[in-house]
Amino acid sequence: MLLNTLIIGSGYAIVAMAFRLMFSVSPFFNLALGASAALGAYLGYSLLPMFGVWAYPLILFGVILFTWTQEAFIYRPMRNAGASPMVLLVVSLGVYTIFESVIHLIFGPQYQTLGSAMDLTQFNLGFAHLPLVQLIIIILGLISLAGIYILLQRTFLGKEIRAIAGCPELAYTTGININRVIIIVSIVVGAILGLYGICVGFDTGMEPTMGFNILFKGMIGAIIGGPTVLAAYLGSMILALAENIGVWFFASQWRDLIAFVIFILLLWLRPNGIFVRAPKKMSCEFKLTKSKGNKK
């Protein structure tokens, strides 16, 4: 159960961390992020038979371009024009729907897989067999966790991201180019989701609706954990564990029911996330006023 929790939880965690990173600089529920993961899988389906291993950089480039294009040509102009997070959410839903329809038109509606080449490689752990692709998902989850943590805590870009997440107005007044930071973050997020999408294509296969399913559990993992990357990772693991408990101790069809009862219970007890203390009562406006006051 613990190994399966780690495998499933790592998948949720990759999406949760990517979602959390994007949300920290562009605070709306970007549903089109699910499309980025699905694009990774479908580009893999098209390019891997043609280019073999050389397809991977092309797939990543494609997904990054897709995520960047959305940010540069859709969300940024709308944000600059004063669009609210609710409007951006609806627009991202539109982007996702268009993407899903295009995938449907090009690849058809049926279930497909990226082949079983990676399934054949398995690691015998004694108590269980671990396929290569699932090992890669676990490693990708850990690399994403470490990478995003280092990015946020040890780099100047990370400071900028944290400043924007804390108070965008204040970050802007200190000279941080918010649009540049969002573009860089969208590229990082696109790369993470693209890689994960390829893994999903190998592991459980793909269908045009896969993007939303991938994003859904990731978003819940991020909300359960809290606003930090580590919290999103751990929150995803708790979600996966709750699902597995549902399957093991109750009936399989109760998996989601048990998971969501635990989810609501945890958030009822800790509304800001399991791994977060109650927030300090200091709003962005207050910080801004305080900052202006200091200048005087």
Next chain:
Amino acid sequence: MKKLLSVLCACLALTACGKDDANTVVFGASLPLTGNMAHIGVSAKNSLEMALNEWNKKDTKFKYKLLVEDDAFEAKKVASIVNKFVNVDHAKAVFTVFSIGANVASPIAQNGHAIHMTCAYGSQPADGFYNFNNITQYDNQTDLMLAELKKRGIKSIALLVSNNIGSTQQAEILEQKIKKDKKIKLIGKEIFNPGTKDFKMIIEKILAHGTPDIFYVDGITPDANLIAKYLKETTGKINLTTINDFIETPERENFEGLWFVESASGTDEFNAQYEQQYGDQVYLCGANMYDNLNLLIEAYEQSETPDIDNDAVVQRLLNVKNKSGAIGTFSIDENGIVQSSATVKVIKKGKAIAIDK
């Protein structure tokens, strides 16, 4: 105001132009042309059109027109589409596939006195005078499954069933027969929700109670594919069987060499004709829909007057016995259920081949 009236008149004129004359019999098909079951819907649509084209080349008493709309395998869309067919388009007959759509369509067709022909599991879709169901029934399929399990010396089995009405009903009948027969031990039964992607825990849970000789899956695409994959990962082999699931998906790589029970489907001649015409294989219900349309048109062609009476057509359909069609030989019983026989098949090079061949 004059402009507005002109536009309204033009619209009315266009509407009048679109109306079919009294000699045209309109049929409507509500099929899943998008979504996970689209390959089934497209196959059914092609088969209906194939039958219609063949009739249109003949000198027939009436003209026949087929309207097709996409219900995306959603019950509420089926309701809206079938309502439109019956009440707006005045369709004389409607077609659906699978119980999600058929259960919704049958009362609408019944109330509108339109004939409803479907290919769906369960007896419910055929409830009512105007409803007909053309798929091999649970009893026939589960009897054959149990006989084949015993023939192959299977001593224990585990059931993995999707939480949808067709799958749960069929698996329940099989479970009851296995328990009554007492020759095969039921290791476990797990019902999972449609859309489940992770079957590892479900399989591990069953294995914790014992290792069955074979797993039986009853679900919707891609359940069987994923279960096969997880079985390979967990146990190192794919000891899996099903009723129909292996041929409901185009991805059959994991099922190579596996046997299963298939409801009456296309004959070799029909399958070859379909493949030649559409460049793709025909899926479950395709041949059944081809037969459904042929049966209907044959029954309408026996009408003497242009004012087509559906009650008389229903009576003619109920008299169909030992008829040869795209699914082989079949009869229609007094409840409007097509009686046909399932066969045991094996997947070879991605195709379902009858064991005796």
